[in-house]
Amino acid sequence: MNQTHVERWLLLEQTGELSARQRRQLAAALAASSVARRGRAELCGLAAAIPPVTAQPAADAVPRIAARLRARQKPSLTFPPAWKPALAAVAALALLVGLRVFRYQPGGYGGSAVAAVAEEEDWTDPLEAEFAELENLISGFDSDEPFGITEL
Amino acid sequence: MxxxxxxxxxxxxxxxxxxxxxxxxxxxxxxxxxxxxxxxxxxxxxxxxxxxxxxxxxxxxxxxxxxxxxxxxxxxxxxxxxxxxxRKPDCSLDAPLPDGTATLADMVPADRPTPAAETAGRDLGRLIAAAAANLPVEQREVFWLRMDAGLSFREIARVQRCSINTALARMQYALGKLRAALGPAYRELQDLRP
The missing domain is CATH 1.10.1740.10 (RNA polymerase sigma factor, region 2, helix turn helix motif)
Structure with a gap:
């Protein structure tokens, strides 16, 4: 095991990321090398030597974070969570009432369809006469029979 | 979570x-x-x-x-x-070298703490913090995530989106530079007990 390898394992030993087998191998390497032992002592000392950061976030950091979150929230998310189930319940109720009204309508679905067909038959197209006249005129052009200027 | x-x-x-x-x-x-x-x-x-x-x-x-x-x-x-x-300079020291194993900054010896920093903080901890401030961003991140935040190397690798070996290599480079920057003072660390 070379020095780089031992150094990596010393780092992993500190974080508890070595397997049992690796720990045994490292212990053997430490027993055999004074350089490895010194490296390990330096690493332990390093953690102890570093002064902790004494600075703190601003006292009003939390309200500021909350304010930023509110400002960046999408409009759809501004509904209080309690509104969503209420909205769903109203929609479901409207659907149920609609279905009930439709089901109890006199004549039902079939009756409505028959009435619609009858209505369609009664209906006459106001443009139909004009289309027929235009058709006659075009067929007159196609035929060899002469026609008066008044017909145009 | x-x-x-x-x-x-x-x-x-x-x-x-x-x-x-x-x-x-x-x-x-x-x-x-x-x-x-x-x-x-x-x-x-x-x-x-x-x-x-x-x-x-x-x-x-x-x-x-x-x-x-x-x-x-x-x-x-x-x-x-x-x-x-x-605020990256035109020629980045953090750019990887063609072989991809290290950056240009890894090849350059780390700066020693400035005289002002040395006089301001005589104790070893402040010297370490001052020397660490001169490390490339990736190495500095690994160093502080480990030493300050107490993250494991697996977690550090996840934060930096790199392999655990890369995270370990960055830490080794950082320690090597600190050792070079602090000179004899670094060896005093072995006398300290956590």
């Missing part, structure tokens, strides 16, 4: 404003300490701290990891990297 964190988040989403306070307070020290190591002044660290929380909560739906501190440090890392890119 710890059950307590999930409970706090759920309570905040239901409108409990105090739940956010509890959550922020829980991770305040390690997160703010980490950000402070990269900020030019306390106001900048404070701004990053708030922004980290805002982004974390805003994008919680995208959160796949089960580790809230890891997610927070990942966002903090992005903020620091973005900031470093904005």
């Amino acid at each position: 710890a059950a307590e964190d999930a409970t706090c988040l759920a309570a905040y989403r239901r409108g409990d404003a105090e739940a956010l306070g509890r959550l922020v307070d829980k991770y305040r020290r390690p997160l703010f300490a980490f950000l402070s190591r990269f900020a030019a002044h306390p106001g900048e660290a404070d701004e990053w701290f708030q922004e980290t929380w805002v982004r974390a909560i805003q994008h919680m739906n995208l959160f796949r990891q089960k580790n809230l501190p890891g997610w927070l440090f990942r966002i903090a890392h992005n903020l620091i990297v973005d900031h470093a890119r904005r």
Whole structure:
């Protein structure tokens, strides 16, 4: 095991990321090398030597974070969570009432369809006469029979 | 994610404003300490701290990891990297070399602490902090995530989106530079006990 390898394992030993087998191998390497032992002592000392950061976030950091979150929230998310189930319940109720009204309508679905067909038959197209006249005129052009200027 | 964190988040989403306070307070020290190591002044660290929380909560739906501190440090890392890119020089020392194993900065000896820093902080800890400030961003991040925030190398690798071996190599480069920068003072570390 070379020095780089031992150094990596010393780092992993500190974080508890070595397997049992690796720990045994490292212990053997430490027993055999004074350089490895010194490296390990330096690493332990390093953690102890570093002064902790004494600075703190601003006292009003939390309200500021909350304010930023509110400002960046999408409009759809501004509904209080309690509104969503209420909205769903109203929609479901409207659907149920609609279905009930439709089901109890006199004549039902079939009756409505028959009435619609009858209505369609009664209906006459106001443009139909004009289309027929235009058709006659075009067929007159196609035929060899002469026609008066008044017909145009 | 710890059950307590999930409970706090759920309570905040239901409108409990105090739940956010509890959550922020829980991770305040390690997160703010980490950000402070990269900020030019306390106001900048404070701004990053708030922004980290805002982004974390805003994008919680995208959160796949089960580790809230890891997610927070990942966002903090992005903020620091973005900031470093904005003030990046034309020729970057952090650019990887053609063989991809190291950066140009790894080949350059680290600066020694300035005389001002040496006189201001005689103790070893301050010398270490001053020397660490001269490390490339990636190495500095690994160093402080490990030493300050107490993250494991697996977690650090997740934060930096690199392999665990890369995280370990960055730490080794950082320690090598600190050793060179501090000279005999670094060897005093072996006499210290945690």
